[in-house]
Amino acid sequence: KAGVTQTPRYLIKTRGQQVTLSCSPISGHRSVSWYQQTPGQGLQFLFEYFSETQRNKGNFPGRFSGRQFSNSRSEMNVSTLELGDSALYLCASSLRGDRMNTEAFFGQGTRLTVV
Amino acid sequence: AQSVTQPDIHITVSEGASLELRCNYSYGATPYLFWYVQSPGQGLQLLLKYFSGDTLVQGIKGFEAEFKRSQSSFNLRKPSVHWSDAAEYFCAVVPSGAGSYQLTFGKGTKLSVIP
Numbered sequence: 285k286a287g288v289t290q291t292p293r294y295l296i297k298t299r300g301q302q303v304t305l306s307c308s309p310i311s312g313h314r315s316v317s318w319y320q321q322t323p324g325q326g327l328q329f330l331f332e333y334f335s336e337t338q339r340n341k342g343n344f345p346g347r348f349s350g351r352q353f354s355n356s357r358s359e360m361n362v363s364t365l366e367l368g369d370s371a372l373y374l375c376a377s378s379l380r381g382d383r384m385n386t387e388a389f390f391g392q393g394t395r396l397t398v399v
Numbered sequence: 400a401q402s403v404t405q406p407d408i409h410i411t412v413s414e415g416a417s418l419e420l421r422c423n424y425s426y427g428a429t430p431y432l433f434w435y436v437q438s439p440g441q442g443l444q445l446l447l448k449y450f451s452g453d454t455l456v457q458g459i460k461g462f463e464a465e466f467k468r469s470q471s472s473f474n475l476r477k478p479s480v481h482w483s484d485a486a487e488y489f490c491a492v493v494p495s496g497a498g499s500y501q502l503t504f505g506k507g508t509k510l511s512v513i514p
Contacts, residue, residue: 288442290442312446315500317500317501317502319502326505326506326507326508327489327491327502327504329501329503331497331500332500332501339498339499339500340498340499340501342501356459368401372440374442374443376443376502378496378500386500387433387445387448388445388493388500388502389445390435390442390443390444390445391442392441392442393440393442395440
């Protein structure tokens with residue numbers, strides 16, 4: 285069974301640009317969450333989508349947004365990039381449903397560098 | 400707010416030695432508990448999970464963890480470390496009640512293994 289697929293693996297963008305990252309969850313998984321990982325702040329929750337609806341959002345500015353499609357694939361977008369947005373962005377998928385006692389599986393991540 | 404503490408930032412052990420990584424959580428109710436491992440530049444791999452029942456859980460790669468409710472701890476152990484275990488280890492929790500599936504992570508413990 286295929287795992288969580290994130291594309292692209294690496295990105296270099298210029299400050300002020302915008303970027304879109306993609307995540308394909310494990311087949312059958314309806315919940316997709318996004319996390320930002322930096323050396324200083326560690327792993328921080330960005331948002332969770334379930335059945336095309338955003339269930340929750342972390343403490344990030346409005347420049348960070350996302351969406352989920354009917355096939356559960358998800359995208360996140362960061363507009364007006366800042367140097368501090370350089371990070372590893374991780375996507376996780378889980379069965380979720382009405383159960384919280386389920387595990388999340390992570391993709392390999394997208395390494396975003398803003399110059 | 401819930402939090403996860405991994406008090407050891409960096410641990411070095413000799414190959415073949417035993418290992419214990421500490422994790423404490425702060426949460427109103429017993430959350431669901433996880434340990435993930437991350438190799439440099441990679442995503443997170445789930446080592447093991449605790450939802451309920453037996454407080455000693457077995458995971459992949461010979462790891463186990465023990466949940467101690469009285470100490471709000473979920474420490475990870477391995478009887479004999481292999482050089483390939485060198486990586487960063489993250490403890491994480493998710494609330495057991497209904498709501499958004501949002502993982503809260505500790506800051507991680509980096510494990511170095513001396514051959």
